[in-house]
Structure formats: structure tokens, C-alpha cells
Amino acid sequence: MATTAIDRTRRLLSLVTYLRERPGARVDEVARAFGVSQDELISDLSVLPMCGTSFRGGDLLDIDTDGEHIWWYNAEATGSTTGQPLRLAADEATALLVAARAVATMPGLREGDRDALLRLTAKLEAAAGESARASSRVSVTFESEGGVFAEVDRAIAERRRLRIRYYSPGRDELTDREIDPIRLFAVGHTYVEAWCHRTEARRTFRLDRVASIELLDVPADPPPIEPRDLSEGLVQPAPTDPEVVIEVGPGGRWVAEYYAHDEAEELPDGGLRITLRTPDPTTLRRLALRLGGDGRIVAPPELADSAREAARAALRGYEELG
DSSP states (O other), X not given: OBOOHHHHHHHHHHHHHHHHTXXXXXXXXXXXXXXXXXXXXXXXXXXXXXXXXXXXXXXXXXXXXXXXXXXXXXXXXXXXTSSOOOXXXXXXXXXXXXXXXXXXXXXXXXXXXXXXXXHHHHHHHHHHTHHHHHHTTOOOOOOHHHHHHHHHHHHHHHTEEEEEEEEETTTTEEEEEEEEEEEEEEEXXXXXXXXXXXXXXXXXXXXXXXXXXXXXXEEOOOXXXXXXXXXXXXXXXXXXXXXXXXXXXXXXTTHHHHSOBSEEEEOTTXXXXXXXXXXXXXXXXXXXXXXXXXXXXXXXXXXXXXHHHHHHHHHHHHHHHO
């Protein structure tokens, strides 16, 4: 599977920790541990010296290799017990304070969590100084997703079942389900991982797609299943998933950076022919509509036809409005 910029960033971050614990590590052993070629590893090592806690002398990573071993000459500069403590910038402090105050007003939040959040907010305000006064003029109100979050959080804490009405964009339909929530997590959006009694399987639901939610007086009893490893992202295609081929122009090359894929072949016009796998190909219709003239689905044919019909339906809607 082709490596995206996001994959490489994750590898670089892991490489820093790995090398700190293994001074003089052998190039071939590190490459084998990370599943990359030695040339790819050497390329990564040429990037790391441009990274650090700041651009001041001594704060950038001083990493070098003789082709056989890797040497890190200032590993202590990034250690947890050395270097200068990081400080929040004014915009970071403002964002934290606004978010903390908003979450503290969320309906359904457990009182213990609300009290802890208010204590933390008070400490942030004291440390932020002028930034705290600026943040007090900004307010955020959680609407539907905030209420859904609170109900899911309560259901997990009290081990109770939920009844939800959920929108599936791939099928463009609302379905009623009863779920036993397992955990909340965030990967770009906020999700709940749960046991779905409608499908009798583990499912992941995006909170902003929950149209309605009801906390039931029924104990939640999900089967003992191992939580999914999300270190590689929310969508992790399997080799047995259906294959989809998408061609994009220069303006659609970003698709290769955000979607895990098996192959990305360069096209003469500067675009890419991307081959990827997904458990539910219909979800890519929205990607096709988003790309517009910058891309099209090539295979499978039935998905390409479905995407074209969705585009025609959207155009008809605009014509009717006009």
C-alpha cells in the first residue's frame, strides 16, 4: 500500500522515540522495525534535523548516520526533564478557555467532570492573564451534537442502552437502532463505538449524524470485544475489501494524501490514477461529488454509474431552484 504524507508523519514521530532509546542503532535493523527500505529510512533521517522544539541553536534534532549506524548527538535536548517548558501562545490559551467554558455548560455533563473542568478553567485564566480577558468575550453553544455527546457519555457511565435514529450518507437513509455504547473517541469528528443490535455487530457512529437519541432503562451488555486500534486512522481497509479506481486531475491530488490506497499512478496531465479498497464503496459517491471536475470514479462500473446519477440529481435540484 502506498505511503501518504500522514503515514510518513506518524512514522517520523515514532522514529524520534525509537532512536532516543537506541543510541547507535543499526540502519538495517531500524528499517526492518519500521517496515521500510533503508533508502526510505535515510530519507526520513534527512528530514528529522529540520525538526525540534524551536529553531534556536541546539533545539533542532542533531541526528546523523554513517550508512550503518544512526547517531543522535543531542537527544537530551528533547527529554522530558530538560529544555524549557512549553508556553501557551495567546491564541492557544484563548482557544482552550473558550472550549473549556463551552464544555462546562454542556447539558448532561456529570457533575464531577463539570467541577473538575471549572477548577481547570480557573487555573488557566490565572495563567493566561490578558488572554483570559479576551477569551471571555467569545462564547460557543453546543447544539445537537453536544446533547448527543452528553447522553452517550451518561450511557457509558451508567452502562445503559441507547436508542438512536442515525443517518447513513452512503445509503442516504435514516435508520432506527438500539446500541450498547462501548467508548467515545475523536478522529477528526467525534464517534461512539458500540454494539449494534440491528446488525448484531460492532459499529461506529458519528455523533453529528445522530438525528435523535434516547437513554433506555435497559442495561447495556456488549459482548467482550477488543477496542479497535485507531493508530492508523478510523478507516483501515482490508485486502478482501472491494477495489475502487479513481482518476483525479492536478486539483484532486490531495485524495492520495487523505485516503489510504494501494497504488497512485501518475497521469500525463499531472493527475493521479488511485487504486484503493473500502468496505463500503458507496461512501465514495460523496467524494466524487466533492471532486466535481477534478476527478471521476473509473471502477467498479456500477459505482461510477451511481456517482453520475447522484451528480445528475444534484444538478436537477439546482435547475428546479433556478
